[in-house]
Amino acid sequence: MIGGIAARLEVIDPGAVRTRRGVRAACATVLAWATMLAVTVAFDVADPLRITLFAAGAAFEGALLAPDPLPRDRLRTLGWATLACSGAVVATVHLSLIGVWVTAGFLVLLMFASFALRSWSARAASLALMGAITVYITGGGHVTLGRVGWFVLAAVIGFGWLALWESVLLPDDPLRSLARSVQAFSRRAADTVDDVVNVLNEIRGVTPSEPAGRVLHVHLERVCSCRSAIERQIAGAVVRGLREADADHLRVALHSAQKALQDMAEQVRVPTWAGSLPGDLAGSITDGLHALAVDLRDHAAEASTHLAARSARTLRGHLDAALARTATTSVPGETIALLAALSVLGDGELVAQSVTRATLLTSISEPPAPSAPSPDPSAPPDPPGLSPTMALAIQAVVAAVVAGGIATVVGNEQRLVVAWTAFVIIAGSAGLSTRRAMVRIPATIVGAVAGVLLAATVPDHGAVDGRCGRDRRVLHHRDCPGVIPGHGVLDGNRLRPAVRAAGQLPRSDHRQRRRGPHRRVCSRDRRAHRRPDPCSARGPAGGPGIPGRLGHRAGLAPSWP
Structure with missing residues (x-):
């Protein structure tokens, strides 16, 4: 697995x-x-x-x-x-x-x-x-x-x-990564050649019937994906010292190998010619292709420079044998079968040469120092008007401002999120921006669900904040939360207006507030050599309270640590 x-x-x-x-x-x-x-x-x-x-x-x-x-x-x-x-x-x-x-x-x-x-x-x-x-x-x-x-x-x-x-x-290290990528391409090519051999053996009845054609198609798609990934890595390798000419030769070699593998797959998809070949000649062809696959895997591991010469000699011998047999045979259909076999063997030789060439291009031990690109004097001057980046900047800003304005008009409190969403989906063209928007919709849903689940696992420290009374250096008493029935958890800045709105703190009768239960509680605590915590958010019985002296003024239970 x-x-x-x-x-x-x-x-x-x-x-x-x-x-x-x-x-x-x-x-x-x-x-x-x-x-x-x-x-x-x-x-x-x-x-x-x-x-x-x-x-x-x-x-x-x-x-x-x-x-x-x-x-x-x-x-x-x-x-x-x-x-x-x-x-x-x-x-x-x-x-x-x-x-x-x-x-x-x-x-x-x-x-x-x-x-x-x-x-x-x-x-x-x-x-x-x-x-x-x-x-x-x-x-x-x-x-x-x-x-x-x-x-x-x-x-x-x-x-x-x-x-x-x-x-x-x-x-x-882009150069080393590029060399490893070419080795991976060689292994994928070896898998494709092995699949071609399996298809030929299945046609000849040598091996039991299995979906070899489907496996060949899968491995051929992997070869194409591998080559596309290598194409994306070449730019970084050029910056690190790979010459532009070597980069172009590498692209040509990979394209030639992929095209040869595709031609081999097309030939074996028409199985009539394989059944017309004599048994000894078909066996020698499959043996040669299997040897090519083995060499490709060994080549990926050891970077042998003799792969192309060895595979070319083996396949050339099969070509000569096929040509000699064509001159002496008169079996109907055998000529077409031999031409197809010649095409398969020629494609195998091209795969061997192309993979070896690609490996040699990526096996540079000490690349030259990268040089700054010189400007091309023959290049035409930039046309007058806004540059593409400036036009894109104007589009992004206008989209963000308009989106935020619409959110403000309709009463959406998350206008910052709306404006940012309009900004990040700008991509320079209507089609690409639309695709970004369509991708962002499910991503936003998944992110919102994940955020809610994550928030559900975080404990709520708003109702009880014990640090208020223990460490005055961390929080001031006005920042400590308080619990008011019907108003939830409020900090010190919003607590007094909420208490007055609830009718628990009158605006007059200062003498009565000064003679509240606070003096008696403080006297009792002073006799017990203990001071009450003015910042706790709960009463002595675990019930709701109000921070500091404000809780006593409101006529609620005194706060305790």
């Missing part, structure tokens, strides 16, 4: 490029969350969940949005991202004190820059997008001024763990 999973994963991701990237992102995210959790627990920080999730989100955000293919450039981008996100947190909190629309304008400016700067610098555009995401999260999370430092520390820890995984723990 493990071998099958590994083979399928090798088809989807030959060379384990995306797998290694996913491992780096996942490990950095988890370790950033765990580190920030340990820090917040050690310092007894109130409400640490948002801070720890912010650290994890910073690591994941950097793994997704760092555009540089070179490791040293990626580390430099992560350093700038730390400064950008920290500055975005501080700016958002201070701008929110001025007004909500000021923060919204800052977010719109970062949205515009994330598209408009793409033509100038991909790094600057990515940093602007990271800043926009940070402003969105900070504004939606209601980060207060006294907790800005913890969120800045969370950003530093998140990007720091990602930089450590990128540079030390699991660094990326």
Whole structure:
């Protein structure tokens, strides 16, 4: 089972490029969350969940949005991202004190820059997008001024763990990954050649009947998928030192091998010619193809440079035997069968040569230093008017502002979420933006359900907050929650108006409030050498109470630690 999973994963991701990237992102995210959790627990920080999730989100955000293919450039981008996100947190909190629309304008400016700067610098555009995401999260999370430092520390820890995984723990080597991907392509080609042999043996009745044709089709699709994945890796290898000419030759070699395998599969899909071959000649052809498959697997493991010559000599001998038999035979239909056999053997020889060529191109021990591309003087100048990135920036900003305005008009309180949704689905064309929107709908549903389930597992600390009376350095008594019947859990800032609205705290008769039960309770506690806790949210019998002196003034039960 493990071998099958590994083979399928090798088809989807030959060379384990995306797998290694996913491992780096996942490990950095988890370790950033765990580190920030340990820090917040050690310092007894109130409400640490948002801070720890912010650290994890910073690591994941950097793994997704760092555009540089070179490791040293990626580390430099992560350093700038730390400064950008920290500055975005501080700016958002201070701008929110001025007004909500000021923060919204800052977010719109970062949205515009994330598209408009793409033509100038991909790094600057990515940093602007990271800043926009940070402003969105900070504004939606209601980060207060006294907790800005913890969120800045969370950003530093998140990007720091990602930089450590990128540079030390699991660094990326595009050239080595490309070589492993070509080896995976060779193994997939060997599986396809083996399937061709199985189909021929099934036609001849040598092996029991089985769905060999269906297996051949599956393995041929895996060859195509593997080649497509290698095509996506070539650009990163060119940046790391692979010459452009070698990259073009590699593309041609992979295309030739895939085309030869497809031709072999087309030949065996018409099984009439295989039954017309003599037994000894058909057996020698299948033996030669089986030897080719074995050589392809060994070649993938050892990178033998003699594969093409050895396979070519073997297959050429079968070609000569077939030509000699054609000149002396007069059996009807045998000529067509021999021509089909010649085509299959020729395709096998082309597969051997192409795979060997691809392996030699990716086995460079010391690649030359990458050089900056020189501008082409013959290239036509840019046409006048808006550049594509500037037009995309205007589309994104207009879509976000209009969506947020419509949400405000209809009374939707989540106008920030609505505006952000309109921003992230902009892709430059109506078709691609529509596809993004259709993908986002089920993803939003799944995320909402997962968030509700996660929130259900988090305990509610609003009704009882014992830290209020034990550690005054963590929370002031005005931040301690209180429970009012019909109003739920309220903090100190909203408690007094709620009590007055409930008719429990009259606006006059100050003398009566001063002579309330508080003096008697305090005297009794003073005689018992014990002071009552003015911040607890529950009474002595576990019933509802009101924090501090306000609870005694309202005529409710006194608070106890």
